[in-house]
Amino acid sequence: MLKINYLDKFDKNRYFKTISDKYFHIAKHELLQEVFCRVGVSHQIEQNGGILPPYEKTTITIQELFDYLKSHKIADFDTLFDGITLEDIIIGDIDTLQKIKNTIGLKKENKYIDFLFNYTNLQSKKIKPFFENNLHIATCYYCNIDYINTYNTRSGKKNKFTLDHYYDKGSYSYLALSLYNLIPSCYACNSKLKGVEEFTNLAPSSYKFNFNKKVKFKLLLSDNCKNLHIKSKDDIEIPLKENYSNEYEKYIEVFKLNERYQAHKDIVFEMMQNAELYPESRLRELQELTGIPYQQIKKDIFNLIDDDVDLSKKPFSKLIKDISEELKLI
Numbered sequence: 630m631l632k633i634n635y636l637d638k639f640d641k642n643r644y645f646k647t648i649s650d651k652y653f654h655i656a657k658h659e660l661l662q663e664v665f666c667r668v669g670v671s672h673q674i675e676q677n678g679g680i681l682p683p684y685e686k687t688t689i690t691i692q693e694l695f696d697y698l699k700s701h702k703i704a705d706f707d708t709l710f711d712g713i714t715l716e717d718i719i720i721g722d723i724d725t726l727q728k729i730k731n732t733i734g735l736k737k738e739n740k741y742i743d744f745l746f747n748y749t750n751l752q753s754k755k756i757k758p759f760f761e762n763n764l765h766i767a768t769c770y771y772c773n774i775d776y777i778n779t780y781n782t783r784s785g786k787k788n789k790f791t792l793d794h795y796y797d798k799g800s801y802s803y804l805a806l807s808l809y810n811l812i813p814s815c816y817a818c819n820s821k822l823k824g825v826e827e828f829t830n831l832a833p834s835s836y837k838f839n840f841n842k843k844v845k846f847k848l849l850l851s852d853n854c855k856n857l858h859i860k861s862k863d864d865i866e867i868p869l870k871e872n873y874s875n876e877y878e879k880y881i882e883v884f885k886l887n888e889r890y891q892a893h894k895d896i897v898f899e900m901m902q903n904a905e906l907y908p909e910s911r912l913r914e915l916q917e918l919t920g921i922p923y924q925q926i927k928k929d930i931f932n933l934i935d936d937d938v939d940l941s942k943k944p945f946s947k948l949i950k951d952i953s954e955e956l957k958l959i
């Protein structure tokens with residue numbers, strides 16, 4: 630629903646370093662032993678000035694292992710990742726990731742890929758802290774309903790967000806660590822609703838994501854309401870409508886946005902009651918009485934949101950903004 634506004638300090642190169650600093654302990658992993666054994670004789674030669682003389686080291690980084698698997702043509706790494714760098718995979722933008730995904734396709738059974746891009750190992754120690762420290766996460770980017778902020782405790786930072794893999798990590802495990810494939814979201818959106826659903830070009834991490842501009846909450850009144858005079862929230866509907874296309878139809882459906890916002894019609898009902906209580910003439914009177922500028926009074930009464938505000942900072946900001954437009958308050 631809302632595009633992620635990445636801050637300057639959200640430095641993708643630092644993320645890459647954070648990820649590629651991870652070391653696998655060679656001696657501890659059967660799979661790594663297997664990798665190096667498969668090379669056989671040629672491995673002996675490489676020990677003297679080769680790409681990686683494994684048995685002289687006790688650890689290996691993701692980058693080294695990726696290069697090693699590629700150069701030794703293990704598990705088709707040379708063809709699968711032909712022309713694709715680790716950097717493309719880890720910090721490529723969403724367009725790059727989509728291209729990689731289309732090139733490589735489903736890879737459910739490659740244990741080397743699963744091992745190399747294992748999300749579980751890095752999630753709590755490296756990936757989530759990177760998001761906690763470098764992005765001011767407030768509400769879910771998919772729904773703008775729930776707070777998913779980070780907070781401080783005596784034992785350090787905690788958070789209420791989950792990281793959804795925009796491209797499912799079960800199907801495309803090589804994208805499990807990709808920075809722009811990770812969308813901070815609430816539990817309901819990530820686990821209960823989205824699951825393995827796939828969209829095309831609709832990632833909140835993309836500069837092209839324009840849900841907020843294209844899709845608006847509309848205000849519909851039941852037939853028995855005249856001149857915006859409504860008696861209860863049951864008299865109104867607030868469906869999301871997309872202008873001129875239906876790119877976001879599936880997105881709205883998957884996240885059950887229309888159904889979920891039904892439960893929050895009271896916010897709109899309150900705005901409408903205020904609109905009735907405070908017509909422009911009343912606001913002008915208040916300006917005369919208090920000396921407070923008319924625009925300020927209006928803003929305070931209706932909780933109006935400025936144009937330059939990042940709507941993800943508070944729950945329901947998009948709803949309030951769109952309905953303010955519908956009520957011609959802004």
Ligand SMILES: [Zn+2]
Pocket residue numbers: 769770771772773774775814815816817818819
């Ligand atoms: Zn959500």
